[in-house]
Amino acid sequence: MDYVTTLKILVIGESGVGKSSIILAFTTGDYNPSFPATIGVDYKCKVMEVNGVKVKLGIWDTAGQERYRTLTSSFYxxxxxxxxxxxxxxPKTLAKLKEWVEELQVYSTKKNIVCLVVGNKIDKPRAVPREHGQAFAQKHRMLFIESSAKTNDGINLAFEELVQKIIETPGLWETNKSSDNIRITQQQWEQQEESTCYNNICTI
Known part of the structure; x- marks a missing residue:
């Protein structure tokens, strides 16, 4: 396998907005209407290529329930x-994103982290105008897209746009002197695959 750049991606937001369903749709193409709420933090990974750069995405699915907030701060x-x-x-789930932005600002160690706002469940009757989501994203200088994990609309595009912006951001991901951005060989890849944690609380 060619060398792969590893990127850490967080998926955050209130419980029930479809975070786990988005990740499942992206990594497997499947949809589970009765997906259980995430406990603590879940982890999935997928390899993709954007603009000729092959990357392995480590996708961290954080629980939206308030009682798990203290468990997730280190994962930022x-x-x-x-x-x-x-x-x-x-509508309340969009209003609540302000709190998640504040938490991200507090715990993120990369000040140039790339953020994407996703309005999910567009397959359902709409209560939040697209313009409201766009305005929130613009206010916080974030990317924006709408999606449906159920129909897979916008799912791949969301991750593609996020990764492309990360690649275009100088100093954010390059594998020069940074220990958290690594290139892995085939043997290391297999070792990571064997030890991948898919549910409950994982350690970094």
Whole structure:
């Protein structure tokens, strides 16, 4: 296998907005309407190529419930990108993103982290105008897209745009003197695959 650049991506937002469903749709193409709420932090990975750069995405799915917030703060460390998800059928989930932005600002160790706001569940009756999501993203200088994990609309594009922006951001991901951006060989890849944690609380 060619050398692969590893990027750490966070998916954050309120419980029930479809964070886990987005990750499942992106990594497997599947959709589970009865997906259980994430406990603590979940982890998935996928290899993709953007602009000729092959990357391995380590995608961290953080629980939205308030009682798990103290468990997730350490997972913001060294993240290259973050996807902030709200439900286009539930206005309060967009309002709550402000708190997630504040938490991201407090715990993120990369000040030039790339963020993407995703309005999910556009397959359902809309209660949040697209313009409201766009305005929130513009206010916080973030990318914006709408999606449906159920129909897979916008899912791949969301990750592609996020990764492309990360690649275009100087000093954020290059594998020069940074220990958290590594290139892995085939043997290291297989070792990581064998030890991948897919549910509950993982360690970095």
């Amino acid at each position: 460390r060294d993240a290259h990108g973050a996807i902030l998800v709200y439900d286009t059928s539930e």
